[in-house]
Amino acid sequence: MAEYKVQFEVFEGPLDLLLYLVRKEEVDIYQVNLTRLATQFIEYIELMRQFDLDVASEFLVMAATLMYIKSRELLPVDRQVRVEEEDEEGEDPRWELVRKLVEYKKYKDAALSLQELEAQRERVFLRRAPRLHFDSGPTLPQASIFDLLGAVNGILQRFHARHEADVIEDDPWTVSGKIETIRTLLRNRSRLVFTELFAAAGSRNEVVATFLALLELIRLRQIVATQPSVFGEIELSSAPAEAALPAEVPDEPPAGDGPSRLATAS
Structure with a gap:
């Protein structure tokens, strides 16, 4: 017999989840422990799968990136040096991810500021026929x-x-x-x-x-x-x-x- 299917779509993306986890850690993005972040990220993906939520492919790509970073961090120090030398022509995946997070946070903060500005303008904009309603307090x-x-x-x-x-x-x-x-x-x-x-x-x-x-x-x-x-x-x-x-x-x-x-x- 078929189970009840909840059609709940996850609109947030992998960078939203990463920023959420960074905020929970209460640390600066540049100081976040990416190894611990990788573990937490995978746990959330497993939760979404177990509740049968649609997990976009972008989450899986990010999970693979985080697991690669985690695997590098767990290598012995001498192996880490060799891996970094092999990757020296390209950008360090750790700093590439941090850079993406910083840029995305700027975008999110700017979008939030615009939303707040729009809400303020709505409150002061004079309408010809104001709606009659009770103020339910701050949103x-x-x-x-x-x-x-x-x-x-x-x-x-x-x-x-x-x-x-x-x-x-x-x-x-x-x-x-x-x-x-x-x-x-x-x-x-x-x-x-x-x-x-x-x-x-x-x-x-x-x-x-x-x-x-x-x-x-x-x-x-x-x-x-x-x-x-x-x-x-x-x-x-x-x-x-x-x-x-x-x-x-x-x-x-x-x-x-x-x-x-x-x-x-x-």
Whole structure:
């Protein structure tokens, strides 16, 4: 029987993920440990694959570059010198990557500044017939797919120590069922903390079904995930009704009905 397929597209690219990881390290780009960065990058790619998210080829190219850099760093010092001498005619891949990150960060910062400027102009621009609406306060920064993956990975680690089998018998959780559960929760509450969705989860499959349901609701613009502070708690709230996309949620078998590679997320 076919599983429920969440059509969540990752719009962020590999440089976005690298900048996200650098910010988490709280170090200057020029001082980042590329060996550790490579390990973390691969972990995020594996997470995306295990949740059946589309991983663009650019991520795989970047992963190969990072693994090459990592392999060089792990060589004995004398071998590192020889490799660098062999590559002296070309640019050191480490510095090439750092340069790309610096340039991309400049681009991202400039784009953010333009967005903020546009928002300021919208607030002061005089309209002939101003809209009647209540001010909902300042707009909070939205959580990225990498923020969401990092948060759910921390929750999945709870089950890693239990050595659960890849196939879980009699696990009734489905993505469509969890979609309705989340909708019900947000009808009764204006805001939820991300971790609250998983507080009572009893299996990895339940965590996976809940997370996929959340991604689907975000894709359908029925839920907004915000992060008031950098790398802080992710908060969930219902999106305005006019922003939502129409969708039909098909039936699908329980998350534990048959082998599922999603159950191996770590």
